[in-house]
Amino acid sequence: MPLLIKGSRLIDPAEGVDGAFDLLIEGGRVARVDRDIPPRGGDDVLDAGGLVAAPGFIDMHVHLREPGEEYKEDTESGTRAAAAGGFTAVACMANTDPVNDSSSITERILKRAREAAACRVHPIGAVSAGRRGERLTEMADQRAAGCVAFSDDGAPVRTAQLMRSALEYAGMLGVPILDHAEDMSLSGGRVMNEGAISTALGLDANPAASEDICVYRDIRLAALTGSRLHILHTTSGGAVGLIREAKNKEIGVTCEVTPHHFTLTDEEIQGFNSAAKMAPPLRSEADRQALIAGLKDGTIEAIASDHAPHYEAELQVEFDALPFGVVGLETAVSLALDRLVHSGSLTLAQMISKFTAGPAKILGLAGGSLRVGVPGDVTILDPEREYEVVPGAFESRGRNTPFDGMKLRGRAAAAIVGGKVVMNRISGETVIDAGFPADAGVREGAGAGEMN
């Protein structure tokens, strides 16, 4: 059934649109964007008066934990969390068990997505077999099966030689390498940022230089190969500077930042806060300011949650033994609205771009805009909605968040995938309806090959 979204302020940064427009989705695709579209008989009408309609939000960095770690999260719970957070698509990392390092695992992930997902799922394949950093995966085969990018996330691509090969090979396939940039000889086994806090707490710490060194290696190799490089979860001011400089030289590098890194600093770990351990770690206030500056000037094109759910019992241990990572799908949009838009750092359009046009361009996805003909994925925002973060109410199985109890202004109000409302809390209570039409299947929206 066609869906008509009425009364919203429509912001589509990719098309330079910001104004009072209605939006009609028909046959799973954007059919019309216009002032005051009259409803026809048979149209479903979504009253979005007072709200903002944007292209469907894409979280390009999540851990769905399936296959292998379904006790932490699975495709269903993870994508329900995504929908609840306002996302219409996620890209899921390869560090599952077994690792997504072959087309059969990729196909399995997509099969589960077709069965159970509440939003689109774009698999990311591993760079190296088993993420062991030894030999490349069958990237062409995995690309054909649906992988949109390659990454050994959780750890950096192990050697410069392997990174060079990966960039060359993935470049040939038209997809980027996403790197978790840390020099492991500096950061391996270290649990937080090095500075006054780590000195006071006596925790093993790594310096921001650890990230800068690996980012520099990667940038030089992107320049050497001419291939596209994406730096995951940038945390250091040094890395932002290197990436800015590389972009000025027209080297093909992009990067993302997580909401926890632009919101928090290593101060958060005072008292051995078990909800504040991640890799790379929360860094200094100067680094946090540099991340916001990078978002402002466009050096950082994407915001991604690095949603990393963990099992409760694994969190009942001393700080050193804790797993790295926090959940983020259900707080990312609110943190961006509260901490970036309401604080005056970004305009609403800039912030929307980091969740839409930014990641769509990086991963070569057809979404990211509301141009007529693109998949009908829409995120509806209520920028003024105030609420308190209650981890117990998360759709995700993970409750590991440093934002427990935080009061935030701004929240996703609805998520629409291929014209189907998969999440709606416009009238208050959150309703999630996972099924979306087969003709708007999970792989739609993935680019068919070369971008640009």
Next chain:
Amino acid sequence: MKPEPFHRKDLLSIRGLSPGEILFLLEITDSFREVNEREIKKVPSLRGKTVVNLFFEPSTRTRTSFEIAGKRLSADVINISAAVSAAQKGETLRDTARNIEAMATDVVVVRHPASGAPAYLARELRCGVVNAGDGCHEHPTQALLDLYTIREHKKEFGGLHVSIVGDIARSRVARSNIVALAKLGAEVMICGPRTMLPAEAESLGARVTTRVEEAIEWSDVLMALRIQLERGGGAAFPSAREYANTYGINRKRLQGAKPDLLIMHPGPINRGVEMSPDVADGPFSVILEQVEYGVACRMGILYLLAGQRNATGAADAAEDDSGTEAAGEGADEARKPGVENAVAH
């Protein structure tokens, strides 16, 4: 600065204490010291109480000190070492500790290789938790006995120059002492090779030098830290020989020292590495006094934490303990817990 009553469930760090609380803990150490000098070195203060030493790292001195302290207070003291505990069978720290607590333990004394492990347990357990050394974080009872030893000889902390020489970055003893001394008005200098100084070392509130001669000349008190040979040095220092040559405290280096310099070491000493035998056994050394006062200091801590559960008003506990000394005497008594009270019955 005046002593302030200590009413905490746990002793986790020096950083979390007020200067007054630290002074109070030194006072209570004073009152228990006398017990250790008696013919019959035992008081019934913690009769019927259970203290568990839960050690996830090897330790002789600290564990023995807590054990003797507990026994001299008549508590039942049980030692559990991690090598034989459930930790290696995949049980979480939380479960291990909660099992121990379920056996009606009053105080758990924890040593753990991970910074913050005692703080984590303190949040999870209702019983008292004493940090007996956690990772590179803190070793509060060591700092308290060090402070007590210093005060015995130097009387006042205000303006006193105390230097700490060694692997500051990896030393929980150094962290606790730096913070404690600063809270009491002493000046602290930390000294070691750059590879053994923590990031932003000045943020700890200490002067920083890499020249051991500078530290020696400046000091009224000098603490040398154990160089952890078992850590293999790695990137932190080239060899024990190089360390001894450049930072070892020996008689020759002490020629520039003040005549009443106090020499301390938390032990165990690597003789000939961080300190030469003639200095360790020499006239300025108070190393064995540190050990002696350690027992009294820990008696005070155990007394407060095991007794506090009554004093702070767990009604059932107070009833159950009606037969034991100090129990139910209330917070006012706990504030002035001298041995007179502890042995009143």
